[in-house]
Amino acid sequence: MKILVINGPNINMLGIREKNIYGAETYEDLKALLEKTFAEKGVEGEIYQSNHEGDLVDRIQQAYFDGTEGIVINPAAYTHTSVAILDALKAVRPLPAVEVHISDVKEREDFRQISYAGKACVKTIMGRGLKGYVDAIAFLVENKV
Numbered sequence: 001m002k003i004l005v006i007n008g009p010n011i012n013m014l015g016i017r018e019k020n021i022y023g024a025e026t027y028e029d030l031k032a033l034l035e036k037t038f039a040e041k042g043v044e045g046e047i048y049q050s051n052h053e054g055d056l057v058d059r060i061q062q063a064y065f066d067g068t069e070g071i072v073i074n075p076a077a078y079t080h081t082s083v084a085i086l087d088a089l090k091a092v093r094p095l096p097a098v099e100v101h102i103s104d105v106k107e108r109e110d111f112r113q114i115s116y117a118g119k120a121c122v123k124t125i126m127g128r129g130l131k132g133y134v135d136a137i138a139f140l141v142e143n144k145v
């Protein structure tokens with residue numbers, strides 16, 4: 001199974017940004033955790049991060065053509081603003097996507113309460129820290145949705 005993990009803006013700043021919210025682990029730590037998880041689950045994995053909305057849309061579209069069978073996506077701030085990312089996730093259906101948020105978004109500001117991307121995802125995992133990505137990969141592998 002081929003799984004693509006996509007992270008949006010500022011996720012590359014993990015370990016530096018708002019540690020009280022996102023923790024002390026770095027983006028490099030996240031990448032190492034993902035590689036370990038891919039190996040343990042026996043999946044072919046790819047990791048992508050961009051701070052640019054259009055690049056994220058391009059990568060989602062590309063997934064339709066490159067044999068990707070499941071997407072794990074943390075669109076970060078674009079979660080709450082981007083109809084373009086929502087439409088891209090819809091455009092690549094039936095490719096399943098799982099939405100991940102490191103923090104517990106539902107306990108945060110009002111402006112974070114809407115998730116556009118989440119409307120096109122088969123599952124949302126939030127508030128579990130980096131482990132949320134591991135759980136999302138496990139969900140895709142176990143459910144082969």
Ligand code: DQA
Pocket residue numbers: 009010011074075076077078079100101102103104105112
């Ligand atoms: C986030 C939550 C978003 O509201 C925020 O803009 C982020 C990270 C999370 O992983 O908790 O950048 O997606």
